[in-house]
Amino acid sequence: MAKQLIKGNTAVAEAAIRAGLQAYFGYPITPQTELLEHLSARMPELGRAFVQAESELGAINMVYGAACTGKRVMTSSSSPGVSLMTEGLSYIAGTEVPMVLVDVVRGGPGLGNIAPAQGDYNQIVHGGGHGDYRMLVLAPASVQEAVDLTALAFDLAEKYRTIACIMLDGSIGQMMEPAELPPMQSLKTEIPDWAVRGAVGGEKRVLTSINLDPPAQEVMNLRLMTRWQEIEANEVRYKEYFIEDAEYVIVGFGTAGRIALSAVRAAREKGIKVGLLRPITVAPFPKDILEKLTDQVKAFLVVEMNSGQMLEDVRLVVRGRKPVEFFGRMGGVVPFPDEVLTEIHRLVEGPLTTEGHPRDRWLAQLAETLG
Amino acid sequence: MALTDVPTKLIYERPEVLDPRVTHYCPGCTHGVAHRLVAEVLEEMGEVENTIGVASVGCSVFAYNYFNIDFVEAAHGRAPAMATGIKRVYPEKTVFTYQGDGDLASIGMGEIVGAASRGEKITVIFLNNANYGMTGGQMAPTTLPGQKTTSSPTGRDVERQGYPIQTAELLATLQGSAYVVRRSLHNSREVRRAKQAIRTAFEVQRHNLGFSIVELLSTCPTNWKMTPVEARDWIEERMLPVYPLGDFKVSSAVADLEI
Numbered sequence: 001m002a003k004q005l006i007k008g009n010t011a012v013a014e015a016a017i018r019a020g021l022q023a024y025f026g027y028p029i030t031p032q033t034e035l036l037e038h039l040s041a042r043m044p045e046l047g048r049a050f051v052q053a054e055s056e057l058g059a060i061n062m063v064y065g066a067a068c069t070g071k072r073v074m075t076s077s078s079s080p081g082v083s084l085m086t087e088g089l090s091y092i093a094g095t096e097v098p099m100v101l102v103d104v105v106r107g108g109p110g111l112g113n114i115a116p117a118q119g120d121y122n123q124i125v126h127g128g129g130h131g132d133y134r135m136l137v138l139a140p141a142s143v144q145e146a147v148d149l150t151a152l153a154f155d156l157a158e159k160y161r162t163i164a165c166i167m168l169d170g171s172i173g174q175m176m177e178p179a180e181l182p183p184m185q186s187l188k189t190e191i192p193d194w195a196v197r198g199a200v201g202g203e204k205r206v207l208t209s210i211n212l213d214p215p216a217q218e219v220m221n222l223r224l225m226t227r228w229q230e231i232e233a234n235e236v237r238y239k240e241y242f243i244e245d246a247e248y249v250i251v252g253f254g255t256a257g258r259i260a261l262s263a264v265r266a267a268r269e270k271g272i273k274v275g276l277l278r279p280i281t282v283a284p285f286p287k288d289i290l291e292k293l294t295d296q297v298k299a300f301l302v303v304e305m306n307s308g309q310m311l312e313d314v315r316l317v318v319r320g321r322k323p324v325e326f327f328g329r330m331g332g333v334v335p336f337p338d339e340v341l342t343e344i345h346r347l348v349e350g351p352l353t354t355e356g357h358p359r360d361r362w363l364a365q366l367a368e369t370l371g
Numbered sequence: 372m373a374l375t376d377v378p379t380k381l382i383y384e385r386p387e388v389l390d391p392r393v394t395h396y397c398p399g400c401t402h403g404v405a406h407r408l409v410a411e412v413l414e415e416m417g418e419v420e421n422t423i424g425v426a427s428v429g430c431s432v433f434a435y436n437y438f439n440i441d442f443v444e445a446a447h448g449r450a451p452a453m454a455t456g457i458k459r460v461y462p463e464k465t466v467f468t469y470q471g472d473g474d475l476a477s478i479g480m481g482e483i484v485g486a487a488s489r490g491e492k493i494t495v496i497f498l499n500n501a502n503y504g505m506t507g508g509q510m511a512p513t514t515l516p517g518q519k520t521t522s523s524p525t526g527r528d529v530e531r532q533g534y535p536i537q538t539a540e541l542l543a544t545l546q547g548s549a550y551v552v553r554r555s556l557h558n559s560r561e562v563r564r565a566k567q568a569i570r571t572a573f574e575v576q577r578h579n580l581g582f583s584i585v586e587l588l589s590t591c592p593t594n595w596k597m598t599p600v601e602a603r604d605w606i607e608e609r610m611l612p613v614y615p616l617g618d619f620k621v622s623s624a625v626a627d628l629e630i
């Protein structure tokens with residue numbers, strides 16, 4: 001199929017349809033709305049379920065119901081809407097039914113703004129709803145990658161009976177780029193054994209997240225965690241750029257990773273041996289490659305469009321063995337490659353330290369820059 | 372004449388779809404009656420194997436233990452949204468929610484209004500016992516003016532705590548509602564009427580006529596601190612004036628239904 005110029009949100013929506021999406025429930029919120037709009041036309045046209053819900057609470061609980069039938073089901077929202085959805089996400093995780101969530105991240109906290117950001121990292125990767133659960137989180141850096149990860153998200157969600165989230169920076173959702181869409185898959189016809197369908201022949205199924213007996217709940221928690229270990233062992237995805245001889249490595253995901261790549265290329269032209277590690281799965285986090293790079297490099301630079309949320313995951317792996325510095329912009333401000341290049345120069349020029357916290361140095365620096 | 376020679380006629384039998392176990396409901400509570408009516412209706416309609424129930428949060432949180440049908444358990448108030456998700460992928464199946472008044476009329480008001488206004492082809496069995504039963508008898512949106520609860524210890528003061536929500540009347544104003552009625556479970560005559568209404572509500576769904584809900588006035592002797600008999604009388608004397616029984620919405624298509 002030929003490439004076409006297509007907006008990220010629309011591309012993900014169409015990719016989901018072609019991956020066999022059977023039901024979508026959502027609520028309008030910028031910068032995600034084109035996704036819902038595209039599906040509002042396409043889903044009924046194909047005879048598939050689409051509901052614009054009364055709220056994100058309604059939407060996620062419609063997803064919950066449809067997910068209990070074992071169908072391919074998805075919702076999408078943006079940061080404040082995802083906050084409302086976290087209740088349902090916890091129930092869905094607690095019931096072990098698969099679904100795909102698209103979070104087109106915007107500036108926050110609160111209403112914030114509608115500019116691109118990565119401030120939902122902690123919410124999506126480390127938290128969100130109550131109780132012990134994890135979501136599988138994919139972070140594309142281009143429209144094409146978003147398209148490719150959409151089908152994968154459904155496959156992984158079903159394979160592990162988990163929530164798969166596509167964390168799409170607002171910039172990827174809003175940006176138009178050439179991308180090739182996959183061919184149309186036929187809808188899946190088999191129903192998973194656990195799914196409700198009506199107790200045919202008296203064989204009754206109950207799907208619930210309640211477990212009043214603590215030891216029984218612990219067995220369930222253990223099952224979730226064992227499954228997460230399996231995901232960590234098998235589903236880590238990342239992309240390396242100029243890593244082989246790198247003395248310095250930038251770690252960045254999504255849009256920040258893409259901007260960092262421009263800076264890395266510019267630095268390479270000046271003969272600086274710098275590379276980029278771009279996690280594609282931020283959960284599971286690519287720990288092994290980072291561990292390997294800790295032996296190889298002189299220092300790391302983490303670049304994010306937030307106050308250093310993934311930074312803590314990097315520091316947990318590096319554990320003070322090599323200096324880790326941080327550069328970020330917040331509130332919907334997107335960094336320029338030149339800003340990242342300046343940080344690369346700062347790294348190379350030194351002095352480097354493993355003392356203190358990189359966030360403190362960055363904040364001091366940022367305060368100076370912003371006056 | 373030996374006792375075995377006496378001609379017998381079976382007039383009462385447990386519906387097969389109800390699991391023969393002791394429920395967790397308090398003595399004198401009418402949840403059991405409502406369960407039985409739903410079970411009888413689904414059996415009589417031959418819908419048992421074609422039904423998916425949505426339990427809610429409250430005293431009926433474990434409703435799925437008592438029905439031998441497929442069930443899912445919703446978050447507090449969200450049962451109509453969950454039912455929407457199921458019904459939209461399985462339009463040919465019978466989908467119903469079973470909700471209490473705290474669940475439906477307080478935390479879940481958004482979801483029930485959304486579902487009714489969209490005309491979701493689901494059936495809602497709504498038990499109104501004028502308080503939060505499971506958490507120990509707190510004030511609900513349905514609590515009567517002056518009614519003492521654990522969170523309105525001097526009686527509901529409408530100046531400070533507002534007025535009861537008449538759910539059936541409210542939902543009847545929505546165009547997507549096809550069948551909205553209130554019945555009561557406080558005596559055998561009303562129980563029979565309640566069953567007819569539940570049957571009609573499920574028929575509305577079967578015929579794709581729109582959203583259907585049966586509000587059932589229900590006793591809560593434990594939290595009302597009454598004997599079961601006193602509780603029945605309290606419905607008659609105190610609840611009926613605030614929550615009159617009746618049909619608040621019967622669409623013309625529903626009126627034409629022959630059951």
